[in-house]
Amino acid sequence: MDSVTSRLLEGMLEDIRMSLTTIAHAGQMLGENGHATHVLATETAQSLQLLDSFSMAAQHKFGQQQLELEPVALGAVAQGAIQELWPFAEASGVSLELSIDGSFSPVMAHAAGLQLAVQHMGKALLEQAHEGDHLVVGVHRTPGGIATGVFTEQEVIGLSARSLRRGIAVIGQAKTPFASFTARAGSGLFVADSLLKSMHTKLRIGHHQRGWGFATTMQASSQLALL
């Protein structure tokens, strides 16, 4: 992307962010009752988070540049993500659970970017979830490192490594690249993958206890473990 387009994009993102914030707060003045005001709140919040993620990913050339890394506690990331996902889950009648299987050394990551990525994983599963479903925001050890992600025990048709990679490859070219589990463009998953690539990892399909879902795997820093 040339510099003029990049600057225009940043400017547009800011203008849209401002408008959505104004809409969200105006909606809150309409009162707290009613499905419509709740939808207004959750849709604007979702759009704002997507803009934040997109802006961060775009600034780092969608995975081609590294984000600034620091020691990050994955439990804190999972906790932060679940707090942000709560309003969306509540609106859908879906329950959330935090599940941290063990104690883990910090990993080198970008805390805000990683949390946004996990949030997008959660929102992708929430889009296909039904009332009464249960999602788990989990952290657990795998042979490849420490996995963090969002998982469901409910069947998600089309949730596979192949459909994920294919969907990410056709973002912008197909109207619904993840058609098997979302009617939307699924840009959140693409942005999550970009953010994770800027941290030398990626979005993948994983499992946690009895559930399957989206996850990413990172290595604990052996040096940090000694501190």
Added chain:
Amino acid sequence: MGKLVLLVESDRKQAGIYKDFLIAKGYDVKVAYSADAAIEAADSRAPDAVILEIQLPEHNGIEFLYELRSYSDWHAIPVIVYSMIPPERFKIPPDDWADYGVRDYLCKPRSTLQDLDQALLRVCRP
């Protein structure tokens, strides 16, 4: 007469929303659309609290904070930063907020009007 909140906000649509909200909560509200206007307003009647957007035309909110702190009469005025700029991009580190009277920092896209109300109640009841 309720407690006076000085709302420093350059976006008129947002200013209108926040003013209506705060009045409904029992506060008197004075809106200033720029840092210079905010200083003039504070000079005219010292507020009980300030709600401050950092992104302001000409002089930004940080310059306003510097000016606010330069007057000993205004040292005790609590400031709630309510900004489009996220806290991780705020140039004053959290450890120094108290030096500028900043009691809380809310990022508008990430917070609700109720969050603003709660933050204000912690420093200034109507």
